[in-house]
Amino acid sequence: MWTRVRDIERVFNTIDMLQNRMNRLYSDYDRMRAIPSAWGVAQSGPSTNLYDCGDHLEMTVEVPGVAREDLNIKVQGNYLEIGGSRNSNVPEGYSAQRMERGATVFTRSFTLPADVNTAKVEALLANGILRLILPKAETAKPKKIAIQ
Amino acid sequence: MDEKTEMVKREESMPERRREIPAVAPFVDIFENDNEILLQADMPGVDKKDITVNVDNGKLALGGVRKVETTGAAQWEEFESVEFQRTFSVPQSIDVEKIEAELKDGVLCLHLPKSEAARPRQIEIKSA
Structure with a gap:
């Protein structure tokens, strides 16, 4: 059981690493987060x-x-x-066209x-x-x- | 280390690498009445002189740069310097000469008046 948990952890670590790589590859990736979200x-x-x-x-x-x-x-x-x-x-x-x-x-x-x-x-x-x-x-x- | 990773590494450590300002589309409200189209865009922190409004060939381009000046040690930062950019298609019936813009509390307000020919006209029915 414990080894399985560790396996999952390893998978997540790999995903994190992949994400870091992707961040470096595409500087545009960061822009996604800069888009303001609606309050x-x-x-x-x-x-x-x-x-x-x-x-x-x-x-x-x-x-x-x-x-x-x-x-x-x-x-x-x-x-x-x-x-x-x-x-x-x-x-x-006025009538609203876009809100x-x-x-x-x-x-x-x-x-x-x-x-x-x-x-x-x-x-x-x-x-x-x-x-x-x-x-x-x-x-x-x-x-x-x-x-x- | 193979050649490929080395090249990536070198690019990252380039000291003169410019920090890019992210481009963001501002939120807008668009209203319309018989005389004009009214556009309101949220541009917090943008100075009047840093806003550009261009109308060209049926395209209305809004632009604005916000520079966030920092002093002291940052405890947290949730917003940063951004460049607001957004383009709209505008109907040819807009009177480009009479477009007015105002900036209040970080909201850009654009009045786009419709030309005389584009305004709705009430047609009177003549009795025969």
């Missing part, structure tokens, strides 16, 4: 990037077509929640790698990208301890 189907919210810049964290969120007043951002300690909605009603007097963008309501929460100074959080929205600057809390910053 709510494969993903539960917008895509985000998070960078650690030493004394602050920087997060960028992809929110096309979401107005400033439709975004909700909550921070508490190292917990961050981003919520928002986009309605894509057919404009008055891909769709309306969406999303909430996404994150556990940040450090506590955040909630009073100094900045949020900027430009061209459908939300940029959050989250300064780390004093307690999360490294501190030098004097020896007496």
